Amino acid sequence: MKKLWWAIGGVVAVLVLAVLVGPWAYGRFIAEDDAPAASVSTEGAQAASGSVDGQWTVVPGKAPNQTAAGYTVHEILNGASVTVVGSTGEVAGSATVEGEKLTAGEVSVQVAAITTDQSRRDAQFRGNVMDTDTHPTATFTVDEPVDLSGLPEDGSVGTVTAQGTLTLKGQSRPVTVDIEVLRSGDDLIASGSIPVTWTDFGVQPPSLGFVTVDGRGTVDFLISLARS
Structure with a gap:
């Protein structure tokens, strides 16, 4: 009988240890931050050719x-503090440049295609969080002309500031974003991160016991453009 009680006690001790130490061990040895969202790279860049207009x-x-486009957010997952980056290449858009000013521009993202390294997280994102069946796309549109005349033409990166409208889950809000821009050969490449408070767009950050998501994050984009 004593051996039986010792065996039962050992099992209970192991279970308690797993409950108490499991989240710590996950955070210490398993959980890792995702790589940052993609941004403009000058690797292989060339001097600009032709005018930026068109x-x-x-x-x-x-x-x-x-x-690519997507989001960055901080979350507590199984007791571990991690930065999560979701992205997709399913991005469309266009831009008009006249007199070295960006006079019109729109980027559209297929939200259901955004993925991370966790399929369960992605399922929650598509369903309860973003309701992608009802709101399949997210968009950013430029509202005011952006001066591009100061952009470098030597294959290095310049920065401009754009005023625009971001639409997530059917809710539109004015936003300001600093955009890194590279003119390389006959290509135009731009990236930026738009700070957002999720509830401003009707998005409720998950809080499910095993995971809690911050109320703020960023919407990220890296877009390559070619002349139409």
């Missing part, structure tokens, strides 16, 4: 400047 269309691009 009609531009979002294209897939080439590594390391492949078109």
Whole structure:
């Protein structure tokens, strides 16, 4: 009988230890931050050719400047503090540049295609969080002209500030974003991160016991454009 009680006690001790130590061990040895969202790279960049004026269309691009968009958010998962980055290459859009000013521009993202390294997280994101069946796309549109005349033409990166409208889950809000822009050969490449408070867009950050998501994050984009 004593051996039986010792055995039962050992099992209970192991279970208690797993409950108490499991989240700590996950955070210490397993959980890792995701790689940061993609941004403009000057690897292989060339001097700009021709004028920046014209009609531009979002294209897939080439590594390391492949078109992608998504989000960055901080969460507590199983007791571990991690930064999560979700992204997709299913991005469309266009831009108009006249007199070295960006006079019109729109980027559209297929929200259901955004993925991370966790399928369960992605399922929650598509369903309860973003309701992608009802709101399949997120968009950013430029509302005011953006001066591009100061952009470098030597294959280095310049920065401009854009005023626009971000639409998530059917809710539109004015936003300001600093955009890194690279003119390389006959290509135009741009990236930026838009700070957002999720509830401003009707998005409720999950809090499910095993995971809690911050109320703020960023909407990220890297877009390659070619002349239409």
